[in-house]
Amino acid sequence: MNAPDPNFAARIRESFGRQKAMTLIGATLTSVEAGEVEIALPYRDELTQQKGFVHGGILGMIADSACGYAAFSLMPAGGSLVTVEYKMNILAPARTSLRAIGKVIRAGRTLTVARGEVYAQDGTHVATMQQTLMALPDRPDRPE
Amino acid sequence: MNAPDPNFAARIRESFGRQKAMTLIGATLTSVEAGEVEIALPYRDELTQQKGFVHGGILGMIADSACGYAAFSLMPAGGSLVTVEYKMNILAPARTSLRAIGKVIRAGRTLTVARGEVYAQDGTHVATMQQTLMALPDRPDRPE
Amino acid sequence: MNAPDPNFAARIRESFGRQKAMTLIGATLTSVEAGEVEIALPYRDELTQQKGFVHGGILGMIADSACGYAAFSLMPAGGSLVTVEYKMNILAPARTSLRAIGKVIRAGRTLTVARGEVYAQDGTHVATMQQTLMALPDRPDRPE
Amino acid sequence: MNAPDPNFAARIRESFGRQKAMTLIGATLTSVEAGEVEIALPYRDELTQQKGFVHGGILGMIADSACGYAAFSLMPAGGSLVTVEYKMNILAPARTSLRAIGKVIRAGRTLTVARGEVYAQDGTHVATMQQTLMALPDRPDRPE
Numbered sequence: 001m002n003a004p005d006p007n008f009a010a011r012i013r014e015s016f017g018r019q020k021a022m023t024l025i026g027a028t029l030t031s032v033e034a035g036e037v038e039i040a041l042p043y044r045d046e047l048t049q050q051k052g053f054v055h056g057g058i059l060g061m062i063a064d065s066a067c068g069y070a071a072f073s074l075m076p077a078g079g080s081l082v083t084v085e086y087k088m089n090i091l092a093p094a095r096t097s098l099r100a101i102g103k104v105i106r107a108g109r110t111l112t113v114a115r116g117e118v119y120a121q122d123g124t125h126v127a128t129m130q131q132t133l134m135a136l137p138d139r140p141d142r143p144e
Numbered sequence: 145m146n147a148p149d150p151n152f153a154a155r156i157r158e159s160f161g162r163q164k165a166m167t168l169i170g171a172t173l174t175s176v177e178a179g180e181v182e183i184a185l186p187y188r189d190e191l192t193q194q195k196g197f198v199h200g201g202i203l204g205m206i207a208d209s210a211c212g213y214a215a216f217s218l219m220p221a222g223g224s225l226v227t228v229e230y231k232m233n234i235l236a237p238a239r240t241s242l243r244a245i246g247k248v249i250r251a252g253r254t255l256t257v258a259r260g261e262v263y264a265q266d267g268t269h270v271a272t273m274q275q276t277l278m279a280l281p282d283r284p285d286r287p288e
Numbered sequence: 289m290n291a292p293d294p295n296f297a298a299r300i301r302e303s304f305g306r307q308k309a310m311t312l313i314g315a316t317l318t319s320v321e322a323g324e325v326e327i328a329l330p331y332r333d334e335l336t337q338q339k340g341f342v343h344g345g346i347l348g349m350i351a352d353s354a355c356g357y358a359a360f361s362l363m364p365a366g367g368s369l370v371t372v373e374y375k376m377n378i379l380a381p382a383r384t385s386l387r388a389i390g391k392v393i394r395a396g397r398t399l400t401v402a403r404g405e406v407y408a409q410d411g412t413h414v415a416t417m418q419q420t421l422m423a424l425p426d427r428p429d430r431p432e
Numbered sequence: 433m434n435a436p437d438p439n440f441a442a443r444i445r446e447s448f449g450r451q452k453a454m455t456l457i458g459a460t461l462t463s464v465e466a467g468e469v470e471i472a473l474p475y476r477d478e479l480t481q482q483k484g485f486v487h488g489g490i491l492g493m494i495a496d497s498a499c500g501y502a503a504f505s506l507m508p509a510g511g512s513l514v515t516v517e518y519k520m521n522i523l524a525p526a527r528t529s530l531r532a533i534g535k536v537i538r539a540g541r542t543l544t545v546a547r548g549e550v551y552a553q554d555g556t557h558v559a560t561m562q563q564t565l566m567a568l569p570d571r572p573d574r575p576e
Contacts, residue, residue: 015194016194018193018194019192019193019194019199020189020190020191020192020193021190021191021192021193021198021199021201021202022199023190024168024169024190024191025168045164046164046165046167046168047164047165047168048163048164048165049162049163049164049165049209050159050160050162050163050285050286051224051285051286051287051288052286052287054165055163055165055166055205055208055209056208056227056230057165057201057202057204057205057206057207057208057209058165058201058205060201060204060205060208060230061199061200061201061202061204061205062201063201064199064200064201064204065193065199065201080195082234082237083200083234084233084234084372084399084420085231085232085233085234085373085401085420086200086204086231086232087229087230087231087232087375087519087562088229088230088231089228089229089537089545089562089564090226090227090228090229091537091538091545092538093226105521105523105557105560106523106524106557110398110422111372111422113373113521113523113560115560125537125538128537128545128547128562130519130521130560130562132372132373132420132521134398134399141194141195142194142195142196143195143196144195228516228543228564229517229545229564231375231418231519233393233401233418233420235393235394235401236394249377249379249413249416250379250380250413254542254566255516255566257377257379257416257517259416269393269394272393272401272403272418274375274377274416274418276377276516276517276564278542278543303482304482306481306482307480307481307482307487308477308478308479308480308481309478309479309480309481309486309487309489309490310487311478312456312457312478312479313456333452334452334453334455334456335452335453335456336451336452336453337450337451337452337453337497338447338448338450338451338573338574339512339573339574339575339576340574340575342453343451343453343454343493343496343497344493344496344515344518345453345489345490345492345493345494345495345496345497346453346489346493348489348492348493348496348518349487349489349490349492349493350489351489352487352488352489352492353481353487353489368483370522370525371488371522372521372522373519373520373521373522374488374492374519374520375517375518375519375520376517376518376519377516377517378514378515378516378517381514429482429483430482430483430484431483431484432483
């Protein structure tokens with residue numbers, strides 16, 4: 001495996017900027033470290049389900065992107081990643097701004113396992129995700 | 145357990161209409177049967193990730209809502225449901241309109257297990273979800 | 289990708305015979321088709337948890353092996369597979385002989401997704417599993 | 433919710449002693465704290481799959497029991513628990529004695545979410561599990 005890219009943070013910020021789905025929901029990238037990425041999501045009515053809580057799928061979106069970029073931070077430049085699968089438990093309903101923190105549990109040559117935690121503004125643990133990603137070392141991180 | 149609500153379809157259409165997150169992404173309810181619900185999602189650039197495919201979290205959103213309403217269709221009127229957890233495998237990238245079909249695998253008094261399948265317009269199997277939901281028989285399906 | 293092995297059934301029976309953990313619990317291979325494998329587990333007291341039901345991890349063992357060999361049946365000869373992850377819902381407690389059926393949902397070059405269902409003797413649906421496996425085309429299916 | 437049982441450790445040791453499946457594989461309870469339980473599994477050939485590694489389902493068994501008893505440690509006396517579902521990633525193959533540590537992530541009145549980690553003797557992180565359990569406050573933790 002080639003060395004991780006020292007410019008991973010710039011690469012991730014640029015890639016995140018192309019995630020139109022993150023723009024749609026209003027999520028922003030708030031921290032990028034090697035193996036750990038944080039995303040913030042301000043509360044908006046548009047993000048809710050029928051009971052007025054943030055939709056469980058929206059929780060999944062920010063945890064998915066946080067985990068994916070945590071994995072991406074440890075990869076050599078030039079490649080890309082796909083999400084293989086994720087599993088998320090919703091621990092508490094949320095009607096507040098949120099942050100999702102993705103951390104790499106194990107980075108392999110082909111597969112990376114990451115964990116995502118979603119917290120409410122008051123610190124409530126809202127959701128926890130376990131995710132598997134696959135490296136595509138020869139495929140660029142942009143539309144082909 | 146009380147009998148399922150014969151008016152479940154109207155109840156679900158009304159509840160779905162209050163899922164602002166579904167409006168945000170442009171999803172619509174296309175079929176409501178007892179134990180099986182279908183949601184359609186027309187393709188839009190705003191739903192994509194950095195490689196131009198529909199974001200994995202968006203796939204999760206429509207599968208989550210389809211499974212949830214499939215479970216809801218078998219519940220007595222007056223109560224509500226929460227998603228306990230879900231696990232989704234992404235089987236193929238998608239750059240097309242999608243439909244998600246949620247089906248109940250087992251409906252228990254407290255817990256229901258459902259499965260969601262997401263398909264592309266050409267029939268490609270895009271994602272498969274396994275989900276657990278919990279009934280809240282005494283809590284209304286609206287903001288409290 | 290090379291063609292699947294026409295002798296997959298013999299290869300799987302031989303490999304299953306080397307799964308000492310299956311011998312320990314008394315599981316046998318009852319059906320091997322391309323993309324679908326069935327394992328039978330006669331009831332024994334030794335398989336139970338504290339309430340007298342078959343241990344949830346035992347349900348996982350037979351579903352895991354059934355899914356793994358279903359995936360293996362579609363692979364070229366000479367390689368091997370590893371389980372990446374699995375997720376299982378337990379739908380009903382079981383105090384009876386069981387059978388686990390694994391089926392391939394999607395067979396990719398590197399990753400395969402399979403589903404496992406566990407049934408009791410009276411047909412009760414006991415558990416449902418969603419699993420991801422990774423092909424190791426250059427690694428033999430035996431101790432190295 | 434009633435108070436947790438101060439005698440939880442004795443209650444868990446007694447319950448674990450009735451898990452015949454743990455006896456079958458040779459697992460023992462090595463630590464019981466409130467919300468955290470550890471199980472040890474000495475290596476034996478009988479636990480392996482076809483490549484000579486401990487079977488993935490065996491990893492699941494010890495993680496499942498460790499998580500379940502971690503959840504049980506926080507429950508009032510007199511009730512019992514069932515595993516609703518679990519999801520496990522296998523991070524590394526293991527041909528060694530193992531220990532599984534289960535910890536409660538969130539203990540609710542009805543549902544508890546726990547995490548299980550499996551480690552090899554040399555400290556290698558072998559597997560990670562996310563699990564959901566349901567309390568049955570009126571059902572005893574023994575055969576009925």
